[in-house]
Amino acid sequence: MIKGDGRKMNERLTVPAIPLPMAIACCALNFLIPGSGTVLAGFTSLCYAQDDMGVGLRCASCCIGFAVGLLQLLTLGVFLLGWIWSCIWGLGFLGMSIKYSQVSPLSATAHVIPSIVVQQPGQGQETGHVENSQYMSSHHHQIVYPSQPA
Known part of the structure; x- marks a missing residue:
């Protein structure tokens, strides 16, 4: 069962909330090789996803990240669409990571x-x-x- 707001959970399925250092690395990879950071972020969501995501949701997030990363790489030749999409997605990793890294002491x-x-x-x-x-x-x-x- 999904805990919390469904919209926020769907957002985190596509752009996982990963630790900030990993988000920075994935963002940089997306700027260098479109889709590579997205695929890496998808795989890291298996290990670093928030506690409210069960195993099924973590696997779904991984599959979504892999598919989106592959599409970003394949659409690179269409007016650099894949590269632009990949850069925006990388910045999304940073935003999501900062948003979910706020932990109360x-x-x-x-x-x-x-x-x-x-x-x-x-x-x-x-x-x-x-x-x-x-x-x-x-x-x-x-x-x-x-x-x-x-």
């Missing part, structure tokens, strides 16, 4: 710290997950990391 922190022991002054130890660093700093909890097993 709190959501990134919640995924980085797996499990910790929180010890409140004067109480026993409890295990839990840190989901909001502001909560931890405002309630003066002492964070004790569990020792590694020998």
Whole structure:
């Protein structure tokens, strides 16, 4: 099932949201060899697509990227249509990457710290997950990391 707005998902199927360094490389490739960056972006969408895209949507995005890249290369001889299309598509990779690379620091922190022991002054130890660093700093909890097993 597709989560979120259907229009945004369709947009991401055709122009995948990939990491910014990869988007820059794909854009440069599209300017040099029309369609090559589009094909590469399609293949990278298998690995780097957003979490809300299932395996089926990732495969569809890969196939769409491959087909569009091939068409961009084949239409190169028609008044440079393929090259212009490829350049515009490459700039689209940059725009989509910038749009979807905005990650809030709190959501990134919640995924980085797996499990910790929180010890409140004067109480026993409890295990839990840190989901909001502001909560931890405002309630003066002492964070004790569990020792590694020998």
